Amino acid sequence: MKQTIFTIQENKQLTETTWRMKLKGDTSEIISAGQFVNIKLDGYFLRRPISVCDVEGDILTIIYKILGRGTEEMTHFHIGKELDILTGLGNGYDLSLSGDRPVLIGGGVGIPPLYLAAKRLIAEGRNVKAVLGYNTVDEIYYEEEFREIGCEVIIATADGSVGVKGFVTDALQTIAGEDCGYTYFYTCGPEPMLKAVYNATKTSGQLSFEERMGCGFGACMGCSCKTVTGYKRICKEGPVLRKEEVIW
Amino acid sequence: MTDTKITLCGIELENPVIPASGTFGYGYEMAEYYDINCLGTFSFKGTTKEERFGNDTPRIAECPSGLLNSVGLQNPGVKVVIREELPKLALVFDKKVMANVSGFSVDEYVYVCERLDKERQVGWLEVNISCPNVHGGGMSFGTDPNQAASVVKAVKQVTTKPVIIKLTPNVTDITSIALACEEAGADGISLINTMLGMRIDLKTGKPILANTTGGLSGPAIFPVALRMVYDVAKAVSIPVIGMGGVSSAEDVIEMMMAGATAVQVGAANLVNPFICQDIVNNLPDVMAKLSIESLENIIGISQEEF
Incomplete structure (x- = not known):
């Protein structure tokens, strides 16, 4: 995990409720597909966890859907705005x-x-x-x-x-x-x-899997789930689970 | 030269900054991110006799300037904590740790404290009689002076380590509980645990938290916590640890002026995992700006009549 400042390079509407944002910054902690980042927005206490869509060099691409006021506000962010982001969260796909x-x-x-x-x-x-x-x-x-x-x-x-x-x-x-x-x-x-x-x-x-998260890096136990291989935190040992370990 | 040292129940701390239980795991997880030896100490995840999964999810809901949680004391149980978690902590933390203990009966508190008492790494036992997220225990001990005293008396018999009782704000008169704990032999009081609250999903009309209610923490509760720390510190003569929405070096100083000997930081860790390190680093500068030479000297100065 790393806390870094990213700069918005693009914020583009893809559909009525879905947007793509490209951000420039230190992507070195993003190792696997399926990991996520956690974005601090002014005026909101908790960060917004959003999965990594792509990473190429120092450019991170995320795609977000307007789900509440926080993500709605993100659609108004301009190119050049800086965002405080925790990167390299979660296990990702093997x-x-x-x-x-x-x-x-x-x-x-x-x-x-x-x-x-x-x-x-x-x-x-x-x-x-x-x-x-x-x-x-x-x-x-x-x-x-x-x-x-x-x-x-x-x-x-x-x-x-x-x-x-x-x-x-x-x-x-x-x-x-x-x-x-x-x-x-x-x-x-x-x-x-x-x-x-x-x-x-x-x-x-x-x-x-998706779950409401507190921290996104394993500290709060807010997003725990039961699996065949024991209790797991969606944000830390997840969000990716093997089919064989899932308990519904 | 500023002096951030304080003494908490006979143990000297380099500084008063203590990550609060439930926001810092068993410490070693956070040591992946920075050297946690910069902290005064930290309070580890609330530990019970048996392993607990806690409540169903969703366990987290956001609100302005804070969050609600209804985790419900998820932990691996005291035996696993001693066998697996504390040895991992010992590799990355040279200081005494504050062991946070929870229970559903006096016997359970005694069982857990008795075992943690034997651990050299444990400096203090912070006994949580204030968890709002479990039924039939936890907070019920913290809402009645007699029950609170019965936990303190029982625990004191099985440990020589300082016993700090963590109190809930969800009572009419928190000072009466604090006084009962002091009289029963508690070595310190920590407050406040979270405040009971809830949120509703407007689309479904249902509570967001699977547990319906949860505990509110974060900057939203800071003024309430400060007032309660002020009242309790005035009433008791044992040390008080202040917590509730603390997010900056300035907040730490304000809590200490109200009467806190040390200060815990909870919700802020979840938003900025480096916040406690930042606070420790910022304290000397903020002290210098305020012409504070020693933190020990400002404890409770707001209690004095001006």
């Missing part, structure tokens, strides 16, 4: 277990951390599929970005406005071949989706 043909399954605001995972898996020569779920066509973002780095992308929308009608688990069925079509899965999204993915997947995999 990409070494992916096998040759991993599938990435993301829902809504859970999609961003899978982007860095996809980039790194492709760099290692894996054949990567991404199943991305949204409520409706207007909420789609990053479909092109996943394609540009060499992912095969399957879209699911709950209202059927584009792609497979239904949830990510419905789209997952479309890639199933004789051997289910993938060697391993990485997923992130709302908890009901994670549970559905857990039940629908036929291989091992890793799930990234």
Whole structure:
């Protein structure tokens, strides 16, 4: 973990409620895809935990959704503004277990951390599929970005406005071949989706969980959960859990 | 030359800055981030007889200038603390640690204190009779002078280490509880634990915390804590540790002027993990600006009649 000042380079609206921010600063502590940063906002007591979407050199990319007043205020931040950020938080995905043909399954605001995972898996020569779920066509973002780095992308929308009608688990069925079509899965999204993915997947995999956090670095025990391998803090031993250790 | 040394129940501290229980783990986790030997000491995570998971999540809710928590004393139990956590701490911390103890019965407090008493690293026992997040124990001992006294008397029989009783602000008259503890043999009083509160999710109409209510901490409660420290320090003759929303060197000095011998920092650690180090580093400068030569000399100066 490191506490550093980042400078906003870009703050761009992607959909009605989803924004992308690029920040320049010391990214050295960000090791794994699936880690998060914790951002201090003026006028709010607790920091805002937001997952890392991408990191390239000293540029950190995050994608955030307007969920409350804090994230709404973030949309008004201008280029050049400085933010106090804790970086390198959480365990992140272990990409070494992916096998040759991993599938990435993301829902809504859970999609961003899978982007860095996809980039790194492709760099290692894996054949990567991404199943991305949204409520409706207007909420789609990053479909092109996943394609540009060499992912095969399957879209699911709950209202059927584009792609497979239904949830990510419905789209997952479309890639199933004789051997289910993938060697391993990485997923992130709302908890009901994670549970559905857990039940629908036929291989091992890793799930990234969300919880209301106090500190984000393991001090307060605010975000604990029970797992097969004992009590874990979502912010420290998580947010990524192996499928085999999850207790619902 | 400024002097930040203070003496707490017979043990000298380099400075009065103490991270509060529940915001600093068992110390070694925070030692990953900075050398925690710069602290006066710290109070480790509230420890019970058996392992506890605590309450369901969500356990955290934000509010202006603070947060609510309903963690509910998650800890690995005293045996594991002694066998695993304290040896890890010993590798990174040369000073005496304050052992925070919780329980659901007088017997449990006694059991945990008796075991921690034998640990050389433990300097003080901070007995928490004020946790608002557990039922059938914790705070119920801290809301009645007789029950509070019964815990103090029982614990004092099994330890030679200084016993500091941590009090809840969720009472009508905190000084009567403090006085009962002093009379029963307590060596110090620490206050305040968190204040009971709640938040509701406007979209669902349901409480945000799974436990419905939680304890409020952070700068929002500082003036309340300061007033209670002032009242209790005036009433008792044993040392008082002040806490509640302390976030700066200035806050530390204000607490000490109100009557605190040492000062704990809680919620602020969760926002800035380096805050206690910053406070320790800033203290000499702030003292110099205020022409304070020795912190020991300002303890309770606000109690004097002007």
